[in-house]
Amino acid sequence: MNFTxxxxxxxxxxxxxxxxxLRKNNLERKLLLLAAGYTFYAQWNVKYLGLIIFSxxxxxxxxxxxxxxxxxxxRRLLLTSSVVVNIGVLAMFKYYGFFSEQLNELLMxxxxxxxxxxxxxxxxxxxxxxxxxxxxxxxDVYRRKIPPTRSLLDYxxxxxxxxxxxxxxxxxxxxxxxxxxxxxQYDDKRVINGFYLILKGLAKKIVLADMLGFWLADAVFAxxxxxxxxxxxxxxxxxxxxxxxxxxxxxxxxxGSARMLGFELPENFNRPYVARNLQEFWHRWxxxxxxxxxxxxxxxxxGSRISPVRTYVNLLITMTLGGLWxxxxxxxxxxxxxxxGMLAITRLVQRAMGQGEELQPAVTLREKAWVAAQIFFSxxxxxxxxxxxxxxxxxxxxxxxxxxxxxxxLGLGHPYSKLAVILLLISAVLHLAPLRWREGAEERFVxxxxxxxxxxxxxAVGAFTLLSGQGLPFLYFQF
Amino acid sequence: MEKEEQAARAVATxxxxxxxxxxxxxAAFVLVLEFPVALIGSRIxxxxxxxxxxxxxxxxxxxxxxxxxxxxxxxxxAGAAFTPSVMEAEAKRAGVTLRAFNLSGPSSTVLSDAxxxxxxxxxxxxPSLVIWGLGKRQASLLDLGLFQRxxxxxxxxxxxxxxxxxxxNVCTWGFYATGGIRQIMQVPCQLLPQYRNELAAARRNRxxxxxxxxxxxxxxxxxxxxxxxxxxxxxxxxAVAHLSKEKNAVAPFTREPLVAEAMQFAVERVRSVGxxxxxxxxxxxxxxxxxxxxxxxxxxxxxxxxxxxxQEVRLVDLNTEKGRPADSAFKxxxxxxxxxxxxxxxxxxxxxxxxxxxxxxxxxx
Numbered sequence: 001m002n003f004t005x006x007x008x009x010x011x012x013x014x015x016x017x018x019x020x021x022l023r024k025n026n027l028e029r030k031l032l033l034l035a036a037g038y039t040f041y042a043q044w045n046v047k048y049l050g051l052i053i054f055s056x057x058x059x060x061x062x063x064x065x066x067x068x069x070x071x072x073x074x075r076r077l078l079l080t081s082s083v084v085v086n087i088g089v090l091a092m093f094k095y096y097g098f099f100s101e102q103l104n105e106l107l108m109x110x111x112x113x114x115x116x117x118x119x120x121x122x123x124x125x126x127x128x129x130x131x132x133x134x135x136x137x138x139x140d141v142y143r144r145k146i147p148p149t150r151s152l153l154d155y156x157x158x159x160x161x162x163x164x165x166x167x168x169x170x171x172x173x174x175x176x177x178x179x180x181x182x183x184x185q186y187d188d189k190r191v192i193n194g195f196y197l198i199l200k201g202l203a204k205k206i207v208l209a210d211m212l213g214f215w216l217a218d219a220v221f222a223x224x225x226x227x228x229x230x231x232x233x234x235x236x237x238x239x240x241x242x243x244x245x246x247x248x249x250x251x252x253x254x255x256g257s258a259r260m261l262g263f264e265l266p267e268n269f270n271r272p273y274v275a276r277n278l279q280e281f282w283h284r285w286x287x288x289x290x291x292x293x294x295x296x297x298x299x300x301x302x303g304s305r306i307s308p309v310r311t312y313v314n315l316l317i318t319m320t321l322g323g324l325w326x327x328x329x330x331x332x333x334x335x336x337x338x339x340x341g342m343l344a345i346t347r348l349v350q351r352a353m354g355q356g357e358e359l360q361p362a363v364t365l366r367e368k369a370w371v372a373a374q375i376f377f378s379x380x381x382x383x384x385x386x387x388x389x390x391x392x393x394x395x396x397x398x399x400x401x402x403x404x405x406x407x408x409x410l411g412l413g414h415p416y417s418k419l420a421v422i423l424l425l426i427s428a429v430l431h432l433a434p435l436r437w438r439e440g441a442e443e444r445f446v447x448x449x450x451x452x453x454x455x456x457x458x459x460a461v462g463a464f465t466l467l468s469g470q471g472l473p474f475l476y477f478q479f
Numbered sequence: 480m481e482k483e484e485q486a487a488r489a490v491a492t493x494x495x496x497x498x499x500x501x502x503x504x505x506a507a508f509v510l511v512l513e514f515p516v517a518l519i520g521s522r523i524x525x526x527x528x529x530x531x532x533x534x535x536x537x538x539x540x541x542x543x544x545x546x547x548x549x550x551x552x553x554x555x556x557a558g559a560a561f562t563p564s565v566m567e568a569e570a571k572r573a574g575v576t577l578r579a580f581n582l583s584g585p586s587s588t589v590l591s592d593a594x595x596x597x598x599x600x601x602x603x604x605x606p607s608l609v610i611w612g613l614g615k616r617q618a619s620l621l622d623l624g625l626f627q628r629x630x631x632x633x634x635x636x637x638x639x640x641x642x643x644x645x646x647x648n649v650c651t652w653g654f655y656a657t658g659g660i661r662q663i664m665q666v667p668c669q670l671l672p673q674y675r676n677e678l679a680a681a682r683r684n685r686x687x688x689x690x691x692x693x694x695x696x697x698x699x700x701x702x703x704x705x706x707x708x709x710x711x712x713x714x715x716x717x718a719v720a721h722l723s724k725e726k727n728a729v730a731p732f733t734r735e736p737l738v739a740e741a742m743q744f745a746v747e748r749v750r751s752v753g754x755x756x757x758x759x760x761x762x763x764x765x766x767x768x769x770x771x772x773x774x775x776x777x778x779x780x781x782x783x784x785x786x787x788x789x790q791e792v793r794l795v796d797l798n799t800e801k802g803r804p805a806d807s808a809f810k811x812x813x814x815x816x817x818x819x820x821x822x823x824x825x826x827x828x829x830x831x832x833x834x835x836x837x838x839x840x841x842x843x844x
Contacts (some may be wrong), residue, residue: 016498188497195498214812219766222773226765260498392773417766417806450497454504458512 003201003253011040012198015162016191016260023184030153030180033261037160041125044166048124051089052160058085059134060155063141063148075142082138090131093124095328126166128325130159132292137173139296146174154180163257167250169268169288176263184262189446192453196445197256199460204249206464208427212242215420221390224400228407232400238420239390240383241427244272247286273382273431276359276374278342281382293322304347311347316340326389331397335388342381548577549832550599550606552592556761557612558583559814562824569828575836577607588617589738593745600748608835609749609756610827614763615771615779618738739786746790757831758787760796762803762823767812795831797823 002008015036022029042049062082069075137158140146149155158176220227220235227235248269255265268287275281282290294303298318304311316337323336350356362371391397412418445453551561563579570577582595592611599606746756760783763771780796787794796802808819815823 020496186496192497192501195501215766219769222766223769226769416811450500451504453497453501454508457501457505458508 003205003250007043011036012257012260019261020184020186023186029184030157033157033162033180034153034160037157037162037165040162041160041165044125051124051127052130053156055086055089055130055134056156056159057152058082059138059159060149060152063138063155064150066138066142067148079138079142083135086131086135090127093127095324099328129164129166129168129170132170132289132296132325133159133172136170136292136296140172140174146177149173149177161258161263163254163261163263164265167247167254168286169251169254169266170292171265171288175266179263186262190262191260192446193442194256194259195453196442197252197259199457201249201252201254201256202464203460204245204252208423209242209246209249211416211420211423212238212245212427215417216424217242217390221392221396221400224396224403227403228409228411229404230408231410231412232403232406234410234421234424236383236387236400236404238424240273240379240386241424241431243386243389244269244431245427271431271435273379273428274375275378275382276371277346277378278339278381279346280359281378282339282343289322289325293318297321308347308351312344315343315347319343330394331388331391334394334397335385338385338388342385548607548836549579550596550604550609551579551581551583551612552587552595552609553583553612553759553761554587554614554617555583556614556763556813556815557581557610557759559810559816560612560761560820560823561610561827562820565821565824566828566832569825570833570836573829573833575833577832577836583612589613590741592617593741593748596745597748600752605752606749606754608832609754610759610831611745611756612759612761613783614761615774615776618779618783742786743790746792755835756792757835758783758792758794759827759831760794760798762797762815764806764809764812765803766806768798768803793831795827 015032018032019029022032038049038052041052059082062078066075066078066082069078137146137155141148149158154177155173157180158171158173161171161176164171216238217235220232221239224232224235251268255267258265266288270284270287272281272285275284298314301314301317302310303314317340319340320333320336323332323334323339326332326335362368387400388394388397391400410421412421445456448456549563549566551557551563558581561581561583563581566579567577582599584591584595587595596609749756760780768776784794786792797804804815804819804823808815808822810816810819
């Protein structure tokens with residue numbers, strides 16, 4: 001089931017009603033959440049429910065065994081088993097095909113005929129997300145940051161909590177399990193706030209992301225040679241805002257749905273395109289993934305504690321693996337290396353200029369102009385990366401780059417292409433708007449009388465229905 | 480004890496949750512909004528209106544199967560692109576009197592097109608020329624005459640594609656909006672007389688045995704006439720699932736032997752009554768074409784060229800760089816708007832139909 005699927009509101013309202021009716025019956029309430037999670041997932045592929053149940057049971061028992069052992073060697077062995085199995089499952093479903101293909105090509109180029117078999121299997125939706133959550137759980141238990149949960153039911157709900165099941169945000173057990181075990185308190189304001197976030201997420205996805213993708217970005221990436229350089233650049237900018245609105249829209253719906261049930265999920269985005277450098281970008285973009293990579297990969301590799309050179313290498317390794325996490329394709333590897341390289345260069349420059357990571361607020365006009373230039377430059381760097389991220393393969397990405405220098409005509413023939421340009425501008429303005437404006441809008445909606453909220457709802461759903469003809473899936477579902 | 484009673488009283492008198500109130504208000508707004516939208520919408524002429532296939536067939540049957548010189552067939556793209564009245568007027572200007580029918584229907588496939596041709600020929604049609612509008616989607620699908628109508632749900636509008644902004648569409652959009660909310664909120668849709676009329680019309684269409692909206696006819700036809708077609712319910716369900724997936728995404732081109740077989744069958748059927756077929760690769764918005772290229776469009780085109788060559792049928796590709804109408808001529812990514820359709824019909828009449836008739840095809844000079 002997709003958040004933009006007509007069945008989702010019915011499903012959510014049903015679970016919402018039942019959940020609050022059962023709020024005083026702890027076991028029934030939890031069983032409902034588990035059933036909801038499994039039902040939600042089974043809409044994609046009922047067979048892969050087995051995979052989720054397998055990894056849930058495995059990590060539950062391994063975490064408990066780790067906590068029960070005092071002997072460091074046994075603990076490490078159990079942790080390694082958890083990581084190996086989780087990564088192994090992910091590798092088999094997500095990366096086996098890619099690596100076997102690369103190896104076969106390598107063998108063939110060396111004149112060898114031996115070939116690895118290919119597996120014709122479907123990638124389970126959300127596997128990258130729940131695998132990372134399972135790993136973080138056993139690692140946290142191993143590091144004694146959290147005690148293991150004694151309830152298999154609680155852990156199963158943590159893995160299968162439906163609002164964030166398929167595309168995050170990546171949550172931590174330490175954040176989620178205490179909320180699950182606290183007595184639920186119904187709060188009208190929080191429910192309406194969640195409802196507002198769902199509408200906002202749908203607007204980002206259907207009105208902005210789908211329109212930008214369909215009318216400006218997709219065609220450019222499909223065949224850049226058909227377009228002038230200016231139109232290609234417009235397509236790249238459109239994709240930057242498409243992927244932001246798509247993914248942050250999904251996150252808003254996930255956070256809103258969870259909030260309606262009384263749960264808080266972590267924020268995943270904080271206006272990433274106003275970042276002044278790529279370091280700041282990664283503090284604002286897909287925050288739950290970047291903090292996961294920091295806590296469970298970059299810091300264990302040594303982080304920035306060993307030597308400057310080692311820091312750069314660690315950044316490169318972390319971001320390359322982060323790129324590969326998005327998919328088994330050389331484009332994601334290049335994207336990861338690009339970001340790793342840029343982060344390393346940022347560190348190098350900061351070190352050379354004697355600056356820390358902390359960014360100073362701009363006060364004078366001159367400083368503000370400098371900050372604006374930094375934001376513009378960083379945004380364009382991010383867009384360079386997006387070309388690799390979006391293109392189907394590296395040669396196609398190179399074709400997009402090559403076409404950027406050819407001609408200056410926008411060539412917007414269809415009225416909807418022109419409308420999409422206006423939406424792109426709106427998207428940029430909304431992005432640049434101060435945070436307090438958004439919070440203000442949220443507050444105003446919550447305080448509105450019921451009939452005014454209903455009017456907003458009617459207009460919003462009307463607009464979504466009109467524009468939902470594209471039927472495009474959420475981009476991050478593929479990861 | 481007193482405290483417990485107070486708590487119980489508080490629960491009993493607790494007002495309705497805010498979300499429930501919002502939903503009740505929303506339902507009320509929808510019901511109130513629909514009346515003016517329906518009223519205005521029913522009084523504005525639809526510039527995109529095309530008679531439904533069932534209605535065209537009824538008109539044709541009323542003529543007793545006579546007077547049919549040119550037939551257009553294909554899916555909604557051909558339905559939106561070819562205007563028989565424009566063609567007839569253009570031919571008349573050239574001194575040729577002919578009658579044309581556009582039997583294209585939304586979501587039609589090669590198989591259902593073949594079925595339609597077979598039926599009209601059985602009923603006595605003797606077309607001199609059949610212009611067959613083709614596309615990748617049509618050639619990839621196996622289902623037969625399956626078309627989910629939206630009228631039953633939405634009232635007067637007939638499809639959910641994005642359209643050029645104009646006053647007619649402001650009203651149809653109103654229907655989408657209120658219809659969408661009604662669908663989400665499961666509010667019964669038979670409150671307005673228009674809906675009842677539409678539903679009655681849909682039932683009448685089913686009654687005459689021609690049913691774009693019903694796959695029953697297709698199933699029956701399939702059982703009796705098409706070899707190697709899906710026969711079981713499961714196969715039909717798969718075809719339906721395939722279709723709904725196709726409708727929602729850019730799908731790859733799948734080379735189905737049965738599609739080629741159906742094309743061969745249709746072309747031979749037309750030839751058996753002295754007619755000729757021309758395959759026309761239908762134009763798409765330039766951006767849409769570029770996206771389709773990622774999903775096997777070139778394979779489809781190669782396949783279509785081979786089919787045309789093997790069957791000795793003329794192929795006209797209207798989706799080339801130079802041949803494709805300007806993007807502004809389209810009302811959405813796939814369908815031409817009224818002016819675009821008029822221009823294209825004139826082009827096709829002058830470039831294909833009149834030369835064919837002058838070269839020996841029969842028509843009333």
